[in-house]
Amino acid sequence: MILVTGATGTVGREVARRLPAGQRVRLMSRNPAPLGGAGAAAQTVAADYDDPRSLERALDGVRTALVITNRVGGDDDARLVRAARRAGVRRLVKLSAAAVLDPGAVDLITRWQRTTEEQLCASGLEWTLLRPRAFMSNALSWASSVRAGQVVRALNGASANACVDPADIAEVAVRALTEEGHAGKAYTVTGPEPLTPAEQTEQLAEALGVPLRFEELTTEQARAGLAARYPAPLVEALLESARRQRAGAKSTVDGTVCSLTGRPALTFRKWAQDHRDAFTAGTQSGPARAAGTEERLQAVS
Numbered sequence: 561m562i563l564v565t566g567a568t569g570t571v572g573r574e575v576a577r578r579l580p581a582g583q584r585v586r587l588m589s590r591n592p593a594p595l596g597g598a599g600a601a602a603q604t605v606a607a608d609y610d611d612p613r614s615l616e617r618a619l620d621g622v623r624t625a626l627v628i629t630n631r632v633g634g635d636d637d638a639r640l641v642r643a644a645r646r647a648g649v650r651r652l653v654k655l656s657a658a659a660v661l662d663p664g665a666v667d668l669i670t671r672w673q674r675t676t677e678e679q680l681c682a683s684g685l686e687w688t689l690l691r692p693r694a695f696m697s698n699a700l701s702w703a704s705s706v707r708a709g710q711v712v713r714a715l716n717g718a719s720a721n722a723c724v725d726p727a728d729i730a731e732v733a734v735r736a737l738t739e740e741g742h743a744g745k746a747y748t749v750t751g752p753e754p755l756t757p758a759e760q761t762e763q764l765a766e767a768l769g770v771p772l773r774f775e776e777l778t779t780e781q782a783r784a785g786l787a788a789r790y791p792a793p794l795v796e797a798l799l800e801s802a803r804r805q806r807a808g809a810k811s812t813v814d815g816t817v818c819s820l821t822g823r824p825a826l827t828f829r830k831w832a833q834d835h836r837d838a839f840t841a842g843t844q845s846g847p848a849r850a851a852g853t854e855e856r857l858q859a860v861s
Contacts, residue, residue: 561621562737563588563649565640566628567604570697571655574730575626576602580738588618609636612643619647624737627654629676632669632794637676641683651686651743653736655729657861658691658748659801662809667797688736689746693810693861694723696751696831699760706772706839712761713775715782715802720754720811725826728817735820747816752825754811760828767832768839801861810861 562579566572567587579585585602592604607614609629619625625644629636637654644652657673659665680687702712729749736742755763758774765772777785779799786795804810817825 561586561623563618563622563625565589565618565626566630566655567592569628569630570695570726571729571733572626572628574726575733575737578730578734580734583738586618586622609634609639612639615640615643616647619643619649622647622649624651624653625649626733626737627652627680632672632797637679641679641685644685645683649685651688651737652680652683653688653690653733653742654680655733656689656691658693658750658810659804659861660691661748662804664804664807664809665801667800668793669797669801686743688742688744690729690733690736690749691746691861692724692729692749693751694721695729696723696725696828697835698723699764699828699832700835700838702764703838706764706768710770711773711775712757712764713777713781714757715777715779716756716806717758717774717776718756719802719806720756720759720808721805722750722754722811722813723828724749724751724817725828725831728821728825731821732816747820748814749816750812750814750825752817752827753813755828760832763829764832764839767829767836 561584563586564572564576565588567576568589568591572587576585576587582601587602587604588607589604590606590608592606605618607618609615625640627637627640629640641652654677656677657670659670660674660677662670677689680689702714705711705713728751732747732749736747761772761774782802783795783799786798790798817823
């Protein structure tokens with residue numbers, strides 16, 4: 561049995577869709593009602609990290625689990641590790657972030673990610689760490705302004721990030737969950753090239769077949785926009801991350817996707833083509849998905 565936590569999130573959904581047919585799968589979420597797309601054989605379970613009994617039910621009979629947590633500063637990972645040990649789980653595969661490798665990354669989110677990695681590695685269980693760069697799906701936060709005025713607004717338009725398609729993160733995760741040979745490994749997962757927000761805007765315009773204008777945000781404009789959605793400590797963490805990107809800390813490309821899947825990492829141009837509908841007038845699904853907690857955390861990577 562494989563347990564997928566965070567199964568309603570960006571990566572969890574993609575993993576659930578990609579697990580092999582016939583694989584016993586249990587999908588965990590605080591609210592499993594929206595779950596779907598993983599096949600009829602998948603079980604669903606409602607569980608909360610604050611409820612040890614619900615974790616016990618979710619982990620019963622599980623051999624391997626995908627760990628996705630998002631309460632920054634919380635102890636959800638420690639709670640899951642303790643429950644997994646009691647349940648006899650063999651391996652935990654953890655969604656972390658590439659920023660943990662940057663010695664200059666000392667923001668709140670990255671410090672928390674490092675702590676969760678340490679807890680996992682000290683658990684006594686087999687472990688695998690997945691450290692992606694920023695999700696390409698962060699671009700969904702531009703959908704409303706693209707629909708309303710064919711404009712993309714972002715900070716540091718000339719700074720590059722080797723952002724990755726969540727589908728590729730899921731492909732790597734599936735291999736770590738279902739294959740031997742990944743225990744004790746930490747995989748940095750990036751896209752095939754570093755791209756700036758301005759370059760992403762150009763590629764998105766090509767995919768949509770309409771001209772798009774890029775507008776640079778000032779730090780204060782970005783702070784105000786983030787403050788409308790997130791607590792002040794997270795806002796400052798995200799702005800600190802943007803400063804590191806401006807300094808070139810996020811542009812290195814890693815070959816993990818190709819080495820584990822046998823094909824090149826998916827491009828942003830392909831991602832944009834696959835998600836054209838989110839940027840089309842009358843479509844409302846884009847921003848809601850972009851506001852998810854996984855994207856918020858991976859924005860520091």
